[in-house]
Amino acid sequence: MGTEVSVLLWHDDPVLGEQIVEQVFAEAERIDKLMSTYIEDSRISDINRRAASEPVVAGDELFLIIRRSLDISVLTLGAFDITYDSVGQHYDFRNHQRPDEATVEAERRHIDYRFVELDQAAGTVRFTEDGVRINLGGIAKGYVVERGVDILRMRGVHNAIVTAGGDSRLLGDRRGQPWMVGIRDPRNDGQVAISIPLEDEAISTSGDYERYFEEGDVRYHHIIQPNTGAPASGVHSATVFGPDAVITDALSTSVFVMGVDQGLRLIATLPDYESIVIDAAGRIFYSDGLQQPEAQSFDTPDP
Ligand code: ADP
Numbered sequence: 157m158g159t160e161v162s163v164l165l166w167h168d169d170p171v172l173g174e175q176i177v178e179q180v181f182a183e184a185e186r187i188d189k190l191m192s193t194y195i196e197d198s199r200i201s202d203i204n205r206r207a208a209s210e211p212v213v214a215g216d217e218l219f220l221i222i223r224r225s226l227d228i229s230v231l232t233l234g235a236f237d238i239t240y241d242s243v244g245q246h247y248d249f250r251n252h253q254r255p256d257e258a259t260v261e262a263e264r265r266h267i268d269y270r271f272v273e274l275d276q277a278a279g280t281v282r283f284t285e286d287g288v289r290i291n292l293g294g295i296a297k298g299y300v301v302e303r304g305v306d307i308l309r310m311r312g313v314h315n316a317i318v319t320a321g322g323d324s325r326l327l328g329d330r331r332g333q334p335w336m337v338g339i340r341d342p343r344n345d346g347q348v349a350i351s352i353p354l355e356d357e358a359i360s361t362s363g364d365y366e367r368y369f370e371e372g373d374v375r376y377h378h379i380i381q382p383n384t385g386a387p388a389s390g391v392h393s394a395t396v397f398g399p400d401a402v403i404t405d406a407l408s409t410s411v412f413v414m415g416v417d418q419g420l421r422l423i424a425t426l427p428d429y430e431s432i433v434i435d436a437a438g439r440i441f442y443s444d445g446l447q448q449p450e451a452q453s454f455d456t457p458d459p
C-alpha cells in the first residue's frame with residue numbers, strides 16, 4: 157500500500173520484543189498481498205479483473221473488509237466509496253500524472269458502492285456494471301493496525317503503538333502516562349498543530365499533504381469526492397479517534413470528503429468516535445464530545 161508501518165513496544169526481553177515486531181511486519185505484508193491493487197496477483201486485483209463478468213470468491217477476510225466498507229458507504233451517504241478507484245487508478249502522484257477531464261467524466265459514472273454485490277452464503281463479490289473497480293486504500297491500513305494490535309495482545313504486550321501511514325492504535329498507556337499524539341500542521345512540514353493525550357485508542361488522520369502534486373495553484377491529492385471524481389476540497393486534514401482503527405481509518409477519509417459541517421454532524425451520531433478537522437483556512441474544528449467548556453467564570457465566594 158506504499159506506506160510505512162511502525163511498531164513501538166515495551167518488552168522485558170529485547171530478543172522476544174524484536175520477534176514480535178517482525179511478526180507484525182510479516183502480518184502487514186500478508187495483508188498487503190491480499191488487499192493491494194498495485195500487486196498484480198493479489199486477490200483484490202483478481203476481483204477487479206473478473207467481478208464484472210462473474211462472482212469471484214473473496215475469502216473471509218477480504219469479504220469482511222469489503223462488507224465493512226459498504227456499510228460505511230451507507231453510513232456516510234456515499235462519501236466513503238471504495239469504487240472511487242475507477243477514477244483513482246488514473247492518478248500517479250509520484251509521476252504527477254492525473255486523468256484529463258474526459259477520462260474523469262467517463263470513469264466517474266462507475267463510482268457507486270451499490271455496483272458492488274456481495275453474496276454472503278457463497279462468499280463472493282460481483283460488480284453489476286463494467287468498468288467498476290475497488291480499492292481499499294481508505295480502510296486497509298486501519299485493518300493492518302488492528303491485526304498488529306491483536307498480535308501484540310496475544311503475545312502479552314500491554315504498552316505499544318502500531319502505526320500504518322496515518323493510522324495508529326495505542327495499546328495501553330505510555331507506562332503510566334497517556335500517549336501524546338500529534339496532529340500535523342497540514343501546511344508546515346514537521347510541525348504539530350495539536351497534541352492530544354490518548355490511551356487505548358485508535359486515531360487516524362487523512363490529509364491532502366500525504367500524496368499530492370500541484371499544478372499552478374491546484375493541489376491534486378489522493379482523496380476523491382465520489383460525486384465529481386475530483387480531489388475533495390475544503391478540508392486540509394480530518395482526524396478521527398475511537399475504539400477501532402478500521403473505523404477511524406474509514407471515517408477520517410469520510411470526514412475529509414464530507415467537510416467540516418456534514419462530517420462533524422456524522423461524528424456526533426457516533427458516541428464512541430470524536431473528530432478534529434482543519435479546514436482550508438487553517439481553522440480547527442472539534443466534534444461535540446471534545447468541545448472544551450468555554451472559559452468559565454467561577455463566582456464562588458471565598459469560604
Ligand atoms: P492515508 O492513506 O494518508 O492514511 P486515508 O486513510 O484518508 O489517508 O486514505 C486515502 C486513500 O483512500 C486514498 O489513497 C485512496 O486509496 C482511498 N480513497 C480516496 N478517496 C476515497 C473515497 N472517497 N472513499 C474511500 N476511499 C477513498
Ligand code: MG
Pocket residue numbers: 294295360361362404405406407408409410
Ligand atoms: Mg482513512
